[in-house]
Amino acid sequence: MAILLGKNISLRALEPEDLDFLFSAENDEASWEISSTQAPYSKYILKKYIENSHQDIYEAKQYRFVICNTENIAIGMIDLFEFNPQHSRVGVGILIIPTYQGLGYASEALELVIEYSFLYLNVHQIFANITPDNHKSIALFEKFKFQKAGVKKDWIFSKNSFKDEILYQLIKSTDES
DSSP states (O other): OOTTBOSSEEEEOOOGGGHHHHHHHHTOGGGHHHHTOOSOOOHHHHHHHHHTTTSOHHHHSOEEEEEEETTOOEEEEEEEEEEETTTTEEEEEEEEOGGGTTSSHHHHHHHHHHHHHHHTSOOSEEEEEEOTTOHHHHHHHHHTTOEEEEEEEEEEEETTEEEEEEEEEEEOOGGGO
């Protein structure tokens, strides 16, 4: 199996043709809470982002994969962020557009990114930040043996109130090294 090719999805780099998809996804207010977005992105800014997305993860400390189904339709994104080679860790965040949620795509994408991160980035751990009310994400990450490491109290201010954020970690076992 190719590292970024699953049974029902593939992960690929951002392309100029993704501008409208990215514009729609980034400007969906439903996801602003988890992305810390406070204002809409312009197409100009997103076009510049795509133009610079070729940067190596070691340089940019982040990388965004587009999740495509078998018809090569962009159905979501999975991001690696806060990549820290010194401490051998990387964060992961995932977004599946609502039309394609509940079909197993997030699970397959996360599995591919875990394998990629451990094999190619040689990280020791992968972490995720999830709000306690995001039951689908909690179930997804726990399915892949991410462990709750702690709670950041009142971490996210959204809709005039504070929310906690749970830190989940997947630490590479010594027999995988």
